[in-house]
Structures are given as structure tokens and as C-alpha cells.
Amino acid sequence: MEATEATRAFGALAHEARLAVFRSLIEASPSGMAAGDIARASDTPASTMSGHLATLKRAGLVRSWRLARQVFYAADVEGTRRLLEFLVSDCCDGRPELCGDLARMA
Template structure:
């Protein structure tokens, strides 16, 4: 179960446009993840700036990294994401289903959106 300080750290990590874009990209990329260079190109940030963003997301428990040869591959930590979402629903709704009960019933809740 996620504790308040961990939730604050995760939300803080996502409260930046580039970090949110990186996280969304990695969630869509799936378990295979993406190399740092591809992430930098897709998000439009310099590699050294991206490194800082990736470090913050990693410390917040939202992404993982692994080395494959000379590349570092980053992927979303789906368990960390589920923990954060679960914390928000459980904590903010305080067990009142009339407030949050239908959140996961939204038809497009977990479906990838088409690129605009």
C-alpha cells in the first residue's frame, strides 16, 4: 500500500510537462520499454535534461531501467502506477462509492487514445 509521502513524491514527479509526457510514452510502450535516445526524440528534450527527468520518475517508483548492451531501456512501473491510482481512489474517496465508484467503469478509462 502506498503511503502519503510516496504518493506526494509520485504526483510531484508527474507535475511537470516533460516528465508526464515521458511517463505516458512509457506506459503506451508496454513492458519492452524504450531506449533513452528514442524517449528524448519523442518528447523533444535534450539527453541531459531527459536524464534528470528519468531519475526523478525512477525515484518516485514510476519507471524502471535496465541495461541492454550499450543502451539503457526504460519502462513504466505498472505496479507503481496502480499503487498511485489505488491510493488516490481509496484516500480521496474515503470508501464512498458514490464519489469514485464509477471511475474504472468509464469506457475509455484504460484504452489507449489515438494520437491527434
């Protein structure tokens, strides 16, 4: 992951509502949640939630698919892994033994 992609992902997560939705989608993985259920669970208008989900999707943190008349969203595990890998790739000045479990993520 390049710094520009990481910046986009962090920007998406820098909003409290989007961070909460992302965490909910991590918990609901891999099956995900219907867009309407996400909006209801967070007590957010559907149009507002649609914008939040679009931002998270553009940042590579969620994926979506259509099933009949509903759109479902789930955390994009690969995008999330790449973001975490970006954070820990140079952990502890090249001495991964100092980073413990974080070093194994890279």
C-alpha cells in the same frame, strides 16, 4: 502507499515534460523505450531527459534496465497501480458503488 510516496510521485508528474514522458512509457509498456529514443521523440537534450527519467524512477513510476550499451525505460506498472490505489482507496466516503469503475481499482 503512504502520503509521502504519493507526494513524491505527484511531484514528479507535476512537470509537463515528465508527464509527457510517463504517458509515452505507459503507451510503450511493457517493452519500454531506449533512453535515446525517448529524448529524440520529445526533442529534449539527452542530459535533460536523463534527469527527468531519474526523477520518475525515484518516484517509483518507471523502471530501467540495461541491454548491451543502451538503457531502456518502461512504466512501473506496480508503482502506477499503487498511486492510483492511493487516490481511490477511500473513494466516495466508503460507498464504492458511487465511484463506478474507480472503485474497482482499489
